[in-house]
Amino acid sequence: MIVLVSAFVVLALSWWLTRRLSSPQSVLRLLDEPNERSLHSVPTPRTGGLAMVVSLVAGFGVAAGLAVADPAVLGPARPTWRTLWVVAAIALVCVVSFLDDRITLPVSRRFALQGVAVLMLVYGGDLAVSAVPIPAIGTLPLAWLSGPVSLLFLLWMANLYNFMDGMDGFAGGMTVIGFGFLAFFGWAADHAALFLIGTLTAVSALGFLPHNFPPARIFMGDVGSVTLGLLAGTLTLVGIRDGVFDAWVPALVFAPFIVDATVTVLRRALQGATIWQAHRTHYYQRLVLHGWGHRRTVLAEYGLMLLCGSAAILYQHAREPGRLVVLAASTALFAGLALGVHLIERRTGTGAQTTSSARETVSPNRPIA
Numbered sequence: 001m002i003v004l005v006s007a008f009v010v011l012a013l014s015w016w017l018t019r020r021l022s023s024p025q026s027v028l029r030l031l032d033e034p035n036e037r038s039l040h041s042v043p044t045p046r047t048g049g050l051a052m053v054v055s056l057v058a059g060f061g062v063a064a065g066l067a068v069a070d071p072a073v074l075g076p077a078r079p080t081w082r083t084l085w086v087v088a089a090i091a092l093v094c095v096v097s098f099l100d101d102r103i104t105l106p107v108s109r110r111f112a113l114q115g116v117a118v119l120m121l122v123y124g125g126d127l128a129v130s131a132v133p134i135p136a137i138g139t140l141p142l143a144w145l146s147g148p149v150s151l152l153f154l155l156w157m158a159n160l161y162n163f164m165d166g167m168d169g170f171a172g173g174m175t176v177i178g179f180g181f182l183a184f185f186g187w188a189a190d191h192a193a194l195f196l197i198g199t200l201t202a203v204s205a206l207g208f209l210p211h212n213f214p215p216a217r218i219f220m221g222d223v224g225s226v227t228l229g230l231l232a233g234t235l236t237l238v239g240i241r242d243g244v245f246d247a248w249v250p251a252l253v254f255a256p257f258i259v260d261a262t263v264t265v266l267r268r269a270l271q272g273a274t275i276w277q278a279h280r281t282h283y284y285q286r287l288v289l290h291g292w293g294h295r296r297t298v299l300a301e302y303g304l305m306l307l308c309g310s311a312a313i314l315y316q317h318a319r320e321p322g323r324l325v326v327l328a329a330s331t332a333l334f335a336g337l338a339l340g341v342h343l344i345e346r347r348t349g350t351g352a353q354t355t356s357s358a359r360e361t362v363s364p365n366r367p368i369a
Contacts, residue, residue, distance in 0.1 A: 002066045003196055007203045010059035014207025017051035022211050022218040046101060048212060049224020052175075052204040053094055059200040085124030086234060089117040093158065093230050097222035111155075117230065118154040122147055127237040129153075133246045135323035154233040157254075160261035161229025162222060167284055168214035169298040171225050174257055174305060175205035181253045181309040182235050185316070189244040194235060201231060214294035245316055248323070252312035252330060256304050259334050260284060283341050290348045304337075 020026060028047050096113045099105060122128050128146045131139045142149055165171035179202040186194030205228075211217050220228075236250040251258060260283050268275050280289070287297045308330070315326040 002063050003199055005066060006059040006063040006196070007199055009062050010055045010200050011203045011207045013058055014051050014055035014204045015210065016207075017054055018048050018208045018211045018218060021045055021047045021051055044216060044219055046219040046221035047223070048208050048218040049220040049222070049227065050098070052201075052208050052220065052224055053227060055204045055207065056200055059204070063196060063200075082125050085120050086127075089120040089125070090227065090231060090234070092117045092120070094223060094227045097224075097226040101221045101223055114155060114158060114226075114230075115151075118151050118158075121154060121230075121234055121237075122150045125234075127154075127234065127241060129237060129240055129247065133248065135248070135327060136320045150237060154230060154237070156262075157233030157236070158226050158230040160257055161232065162225040163261050163264075164257045164282070164284070165220060165225040166282065167288060167298055168216035168294045169209060169212055170284065170301060171220060171228070172205050172209040172212045173298060173302050174254070175228055176202050176209060177302065177305040177309060178202075178232065178254050178257075179205070179235075181312060182232075182239070182250065184313075185239065185245055185249065189242075191239070191242060191244050194239055194242075194244060197231075197235060201228070214298060245312075248327060249312045249316055252315060252326075253309050255308045255330065255334070256301055263338070283338065286341055286345060290344050292344075307333075 021028060022045055026045065026047070028050065093114060096105070096110060096117075100110055128150045129142065130146050131141045133139050161171060161174075164174070179198045181198075183195050183198030183202060186192070186196075186198055208218075208220065208224075212219065232250075232254060236247075239245050239250065240247055264282050265275050268279065268281065273279070280286075284297055284301060287300075288294055292300070311326055311330055315323050318326060
């Protein structure tokens with residue numbers, strides 16, 4: 001009942017606030033101005049993330065109020081003093097990202113503050129990952145690398161979500177589907193906190209998505225994408241720490257984002273490119289520019305997200321040899337998709353270099369990968 005009531009509040013408030021922020025009369029009308037790299041042709045508000053954040057806070061408030069009557073409902077996952085570190089870290093990143101949307105903070109300052117936030121999460125929130133399982137082989141202990149690996153993972157998740165927020169409906173859809181799967185795993189493991197946070201985050205994006213689906217009337221901005229990325233990373237580490245799943249389950253769930261962003265960065269690094277400079281070589285951008293357009297591409301990505309989430313469920317319930325098969329099949333799938341994008345480019349007679357007009361909802365001095 002707590003989750004159902006809270007989810008209804010979040011959905012209604014997110015939809016209403018996003019609609020209000022989309023209005024020309026909004027007092028928080030921060031616009032994403034079109035430029036030579038844009039696919040949108042008119043100035044578009046980029047404050048949709050505020051609607052999601054505010055609705056989430058309201059939903060957590062409702063859930064907390066309802067839980068007061070029955071504190072046992074959250075079981076062993078009920079809030080502790082470590083929860084304060086997590087809340088403070090997410091709030092810090094949210095505020096920094098909103099300021100970045102308004103005044104464009106220097107890259108060094110933004111990353112420094114993100115670094116403070118992830119330090120709070122890993123050491124204050126006790127979210128360091130101690131080992132990584134290798135199906136059919138064993139477990140790889142991280143030892144002294146546990147903290148640094150966890151820090152880098154959280155920083156990468158926060159920023160890759162921002163990197164991938166460059167197509168109408170894309171990051172919003174990933175949030176609905178990805179956090180929805182995290183909520184499912186929380187429900188299946190009777191992990192009340194993971195179930196509640198995953199559900200409310202997915203529902204907050206569901207209220208935002210109708211206004212962001214192609215053609216978008218509003219973008220989520222950094223306050224949405226960076227905050228959601230950090231929250232995805234945080235729930236991943238919570239689930240791993242509490243034994244809900246191992247590291248490969250959330251990796252499969254968010255694979256459409258993780259693989260595209262990571263492969264793109266590595267490819268650019270090998271080419272000697274400055275990886276923090278703006279570019280238009282993500283696979284989803286290349287599809288948009290080579291004839292697929294926003295709507296067809298984002299619908300295809302939704303299908304891929306659902307497939308990856310289903311693979312995560314299959315992995316969770318498989319034995320060791322089967323888990324290795326799931327990971328191998330997923331790797332083959334993404335390799336085939338990458339090849340497919342190259343073939344589409346070859347058929348149109350152009351390559352990735354023509355992607356200079358793709359939209360990124362970030363400012364020109366922001367690192368994009």
